[in-house]
Amino acid sequence: MRMPATPETIYARASGAGRAGVAVFRISGPRAFSIAEAMSGLLPDPKRAALRPIREKSGALIDEGLVLAFRGPASFTGEDVVEYHLHGSPAVEAALAEALAALGARSAEAGEFTKRALVNGKLDLAEVEGLADLLESETSLQRMQALGQLGGRLSEAAKGWRKRLLAIIAPLEADIDFPDEGGVPAAVAARAGPEIDALVSELKSHQSAARQAQAVREGVKVAIIGAPNAGKSSLLNRLAGSDRAIVSEIPGTTRDIIEVRLDLGGMLVSLFDTAGLRENSEDLIEIEGMKRTRRIAADADIRVLMIDVSRETFQHGSVSRETNDPVFQPEVAENAGYGLSGERDFVVLNKIDLFPVPEAAGLSAGRRFGMSVRTGEGFDAFLAALTTAVTDLGRTEDAVLTRARHTEAVRYAIGFLETAREKIDEAPELAAEDVRLAMRALGRITGAVDVEDVLGEIFASFCIGK
Ligand SMILES: Nc1nc2c(ncn2[C@@H]2O[C@H](COP(=O)(O)OP(=O)(O)OP(=O)(O)O)[C@@H](O)[C@H]2O)c(=O)[nH]1
Numbered sequence: 001m002r003m004p005a006t007p008e009t010i011y012a013r014a015s016g017a018g019r020a021g022v023a024v025f026r027i028s029g030p031r032a033f034s035i036a037e038a039m040s041g042l043l044p045d046p047k048r049a050a051l052r053p054i055r056e057k058s059g060a061l062i063d064e065g066l067v068l069a070f071r072g073p074a075s076f077t078g079e080d081v082v083e084y085h086l087h088g089s090p091a092v093e094a095a096l097a098e099a100l101a102a103l104g105a106r107s108a109e110a111g112e113f114t115k116r117a118l119v120n121g122k123l124d125l126a127e128v129e130g131l132a133d134l135l136e137s138e139t140s141l142q143r144m145q146a147l148g149q150l151g152g153r154l155s156e157a158a159k160g161w162r163k164r165l166l167a168i169i170a171p172l173e174a175d176i177d178f179p180d181e182g183g184v185p186a187a188v189a190a191r192a193g194p195e196i197d198a199l200v201s202e203l204k205s206h207q208s209a210a211r212q213a214q215a216v217r218e219g220v221k222v223a224i225i226g227a228p229n230a231g232k233s234s235l236l237n238r239l240a241g242s243d244r245a246i247v248s249e250i251p252g253t254t255r256d257i258i259e260v261r262l263d264l265g266g267m268l269v270s271l272f273d274t275a276g277l278r279e280n281s282e283d284l285i286e287i288e289g290m291k292r293t294r295r296i297a298a299d300a301d302i303r304v305l306m307i308d309v310s311r312e313t314f315q316h317g318s319v320s321r322e323t324n325d326p327v328f329q330p331e332v333a334e335n336a337g338y339g340l341s342g343e344r345d346f347v348v349l350n351k352i353d354l355f356p357v358p359e360a361a362g363l364s365a366g367r368r369f370g371m372s373v374r375t376g377e378g379f380d381a382f383l384a385a386l387t388t389a390v391t392d393l394g395r396t397e398d399a400v401l402t403r404a405r406h407t408e409a410v411r412y413a414i415g416f417l418e419t420a421r422e423k424i425d426e427a428p429e430l431a432a433e434d435v436r437l438a439m440r441a442l443g444r445i446t447g448a449v450d451v452e453d454v455l456g457e458i459f460a461s462f463c464i465g466k
């Protein structure tokens with residue numbers, strides 16, 4: 001990511017595409033101020049808005065709007081930046097682009113402003129990821145998590161871990177650089193051991209919280225499965241609040257996977273409606289649909305098995321000796337080939353408007369819900385339980401490792417630290433090398449792998465010049 005010695009001045013629309021009351025354009029680079037002055041005359045003081053005309057080279061008016069100047073490094077990119085708030089029209093944008101090009105700016109590549117912010121040290125790698133996540137966020141939990149990362153939550157944690165490793169390394173490495181002073185004192189090595197242990201256990205707890213952080217970022221997958229005609233598509237439509245999937249009384253209506261994105265309690269949920277599973281189908285399309293259903297079901301974080309009580313009672317139930325009524329046995333239906341295993345799976349006994357499910361069916365068990373998608377009975381209780389299950393997947397205090405890249409770095413660091421731990425008593429000098437590798441691994445989180453830090457820390461804390 002090397003930049004040319006003198007960066008070019010770039011521009012782009014910073015606001016969304018299309019017509020709008022206001023569109024924001026950003027110009028960044030060493031010539032940003034002179035280009036803006038050529039179009040609008042004297043600029044206002046930095047960070048103050050002023051209404052200005054924007055003119056082509058010929059003097060013809062392009063538009064009138066607000067102009068804001070940010071003097072580098074106190075800007076998003078760290079360079080001189082000028083922002084224009086103009087009328088959001090394609091014609092204004094085209095004329096502005098032409099004028100800027102004539103004055104020597106070029107249109108920015110994707111992510112180029114952020115890349116410059118990174119190069120100029122305004123944001124580190126983790127903060128850049130936070131910014132990207134914030135721009136992508138659809139739900140409140142995603143937004144809050146991304147905002148935290150953009151604000152340096154992960155970066156601070158990573159820096160803190162590295163600082164602790166530096167403090168462990170410094171006395172060990174001092175010995176390598178200055179061997180005349182004798183080996184690493186046993187006391188130094190003895191102190192390092194428990195410090196490494198403490199950090200390893202902290203990193204491990206962050207690692208287990210990473211699943212939640214990633215569930216917030218990526219969303220949770222919920223698959224609705226069950227026999228044909230059980231009411232799966234009806235449930236999806238009710239959850240989505242719109243007719244997304246075709247519902248019909250013909251078994252086998254849904255052939256392909258239908259995905260709907262929902263916000264449940266601030267968590268992003270990908271809800272999948274699937275093809276009903278049944279034996280003995282000879283329809284090639286239906287067979288392919290069922291194959292996809294199994295894949296989605298296996299992949300989902302939460303499965304919702306729908307059972308048509310009015311039908312399955314007779315298939316998977318028994319008859320009461322006293323009254324001769326059919327008695328529903330949900331366990332039997334649940335085990336009928338759907339592979340429900342997870343503790344987060346639900347069973348919905350649907351169509352209770354046609355066949356009331358007795359209390360004995362175990363509806364109080366928490367995972368089993370009687371429902372009529374048609375009348376809406378039982379829906380709210382199920383939705384509340386599903387929302388709790390979904391938000392539980394994202395609930396955690398220590399959620400800072402939001403991407404696989406972070407967990408990988410931490411995994412490497414833990415591995416190196418465990419190796420260091422084994423060596424620390426016998427060969428502290430060698431252990432220092434592993435601690436250094438752990439530091440390096442953690443340095444990848446923020447993109448700062450600076451070995452010079454180590455020497456700096458040594459000189460700072462050991463008064464070597466004496
Ligand atoms: N009486 C009653 N009928 C229902 C209920 N829920 C769904 N149905 C009806 O059951 C039939 C099947 O519903 P769907 O939602 O298409 O079922 P599905 O599970 O998606 O079926 P496939 O796509 O074929 O696997 C439709 O005629 C629905 O109107 C309910 O709670 N009560």
Ligand SMILES: [Mg+2]
Pocket residue numbers: 232233234245246247253254273274
């Ligand atoms: Mg369906």
